[in-house]
Each structure stands twice: as structure tokens, then as C-alpha cells.
Amino acid sequence: MVDIEKLRSNAVLIEDLRRKARKRLPRIVYDWLDGGAGDERALEVNRRQYASYGLLPRYLAALEGLSTTTAIFGKTYAMPYGISPTGFGDLCWPGAELMLARAAASAQIPFVLSGAGIVALEKAAAASQGFMWYQLYPTRDPRITDDLVRLSHPGWTMRFYRNGGVPLMENWVAYAPRGASKGAVARLASQHYHAAQTWDDVAAYRRLWQGNLVLKGIQHVEDAARALSHGVDGIIVSNHGGRQFDKALGTLATLTQVVDRVGDRMIVMLDGGIRSGSDAVVALALGARLVFSGRCTLYGISAYGEAGCMRAIEIIREGIEETLMQIGCPQIAGLNRDFVRERPA
Numbered sequence: 001m002v003d004i005e006k007l008r009s010n011a012v013l014i015e016d017l018r019r020k021a022r023k024r025l026p027r028i029v030y031d032w033l034d035g036g037a038g039d040e041r042a043l044e045v046n047r048r049q050y051a052s053y054g055l056l057p058r059y060l061a062a063l064e065g066l067s068t069t070t071a072i073f074g075k076t077y078a079m080p081y082g083i084s085p086t087g088f089g090d091l092c093w094p095g096a097e098l099m100l101a102r103a104a105a106s107a108q109i110p111f112v113l114s115g116a117g118i119v120a121l122e123k124a125a126a127a128s129q130g131f132m133w134y135q136l137y138p139t140r141d142p143r144i145t146d147d148l149v150r151l152s153h154p155g156w157t158m159r160f161y162r163n164g165g166v167p168l169m170e171n172w173v174a175y176a177p178r179g180a181s182k183g184a185v186a187r188l189a190s191q192h193y194h195a196a197q198t199w200d201d202v203a204a205y206r207r208l209w210q211g212n213l214v215l216k217g218i219q220h221v222e223d224a225a226r227a228l229s230h231g232v233d234g235i236i237v238s239n240h241g242g243r244q245f246d247k248a249l250g251t252l253a254t255l256t257q258v259v260d261r262v263g264d265r266m267i268v269m270l271d272g273g274i275r276s277g278s279d280a281v282v283a284l285a286l287g288a289r290l291v292f293s294g295r296c297t298l299y300g301i302s303a304y305g306e307a308g309c310m311r312a313i314e315i316i317r318e319g320i321e322e323t324l325m326q327i328g329c330p331q332i333a334g335l336n337r338d339f340v341r342e343r344p345a
């Protein structure tokens, strides 16, 4: 049992959780969690971008009514921070994805379950008590995507071989030859993952799914405009944590342009490199309506299990509150670009 007071004094920053995670995890898992694509410049720039902005306080403002609550897509969240989708989260700790779902419910923040998640979608949805969003991994055979979307309350199930090996992707069994092994089912699924998506696919998802549709990974302002014209409800400006493409720009690079173009007609969100409440406030002041992180809570889980996950969220929450007080802006809705200044190194 983790002593929460001791945890609070041992883990003051997300970096403390990261250091502890590094000690606890096997090297191969830590590198997978912490690392980025190629020369890791995109990973680095996601972090560095927050060092190059400062916040300019407005003093003597009345600070009553501190509130971080945020309404997105008709639901109220306790703060404008959520958990990004991270596939195979259970590599960090058995049951990690359920921990993320429970922590999101308890903190009242969004949790995005990855389409490459391990836990059964139904279980995660139940644990999240309505705070879960689902990330679809599209498939080559559109009938499977159709099924996943239609069932997405929810039919996608993966079971993990406890003694190593590949997860059993139960939803894929129906599409595999009768009697196929778990490995063969997983290979079938991986052959079906369809990275090459086009705007026609987005149009098809829009027809298929009546709920709120969010595209993650948009960076160019014209792509944001195109998403809007396809009836998409929100975008997450993201380079997927610098894990896909080492020449990607930092996610703040195009945020204001995107917000200026579409921010009044769709929900613009962002992830990548956020490690503190003050980082979050910079992105929010630049116009993001909600920010996410994938690694913060996984560092917490890897370090201390579920208590570490809760602590990671608490560090961000306290940081957002302190920053709002410091800059004299007690409510999220009061944030704007005038609080932000570039801060040359």
C-alpha cells in the first residue's frame, strides 16, 4: 500500500515519477514509453517549446472563484486536461489501462482508450464511468471498421497472454480462419491496420458515427479547415508524442494559426510534451480548449501503480490552479494570448 503523503513528498514533479519509472521498468519497456522516433528531435522539441514561452502575470486582480472546470462536447470535466490514447499500456503495469480509466473517473477528466489497448473496451468503459473516449484504429477491410464503430459500445476486446506472447484480439477471431492461433489472429489484425487514410475515409467515418468525431494528429491549418468541412467536431493538434516522425514540428508551432482558422467552429485540443500545470496553461492560453498527455500518467503508473497515476493527475491539477492564481486569472475561460510571451533562452 502506497503512503499517499510520502508519495506526495517523493513525487513533486512529473520528472520525479519519470525517474522512478526508469528505475522500475525493464530497459526495453522504459525506452518504448519514454523514447521517440528516429533521432528523437520531435520528442525533444515538444518539451523545449514550453521552455520558450513565459506567462506574464496580471497583478491585483480579484482571485475569488478559482475554477478549472471545462465543458467540452456537452460534458463538464474537472479540468481541461485528459489522458491521451496509449496502446499496450499494460506493459507498464498489469491492469494499467483500467487504472487510467478509474483515475479519469475519479478525477473527472477524459481518458482516451487506444484502439491498440489491451483491456476489453467494455471493461474500460465501465471503469471510466462515462469519462472514456475511444480511439478507432481503422482497418483495411472497411467491414471490420464498421463493426468496431457500430459496436463501439463496444465490441473490441483484446486479452493478454499473462505468461508473455501476444494478446488475443478477440474481436478479430470472427475474421480469422476457424481455429486460428492467437498469434495468427494478431498477425491478421496487424495486416489490417490501415495507416494510409484519406479524406474519403474521414467522410465515411462521419457517415458511420453520429457522436462527436475527433481527429488526432492534425498540425497543418489547411488540414484543420478540411476536417471542419468534413463535419469533424474536434481535432487534437498532435505529433503523437514525437513517436512517429522525427522531423515533426512541435505541437505549439501551428496551434494559434489553427485556432484562428477553425477555433470558433470546432474544438481544438493539443497534446505533446506537457509535463506540468504551467505547460498546460501556456497551451490553453494560446487557444487549446483541452490538453492531453500520454506519458505523465504512464510514468506515474510505472513508478507507483494506481496511486502514481492519481499523483500525476494531481500534480497537473495543482499546477494549473497555482498558475492561474500566479497570473491573476482564476478561471480557465479568462485565459488568452495576452498572458503568453516568448521567452528567448
Ligand SMILES: Cc1cc2nc3c(=O)[nH]c(=O)nc-3n(C[C@H](O)[C@H](O)[C@H](O)COP(=O)(O)O)c2cc1C
Residues within 6 Å of the ligand: 032, 033, 034, 046, 084, 085, 086, 087, 088, 114, 115, 116, 135, 216, 238, 239, 240, 241, 242, 243, 271, 272, 273, 274, 292, 293, 294, 295, 296
Ligand atoms: C507508450 C505510448 C503509446 C502510445 N500509443 C498510442 C496509440 O495507440 N495511439 C495514438 O494515437 N497515440 C499513441 N501514443 C501517443 C499519445 O496518444 C500522445 O499523442 C502522446 O503521448 C503525447 O505526448 P506526451 O506523452 O509527451 O504527453 C502513445 C504514446 C505513448 C507514450
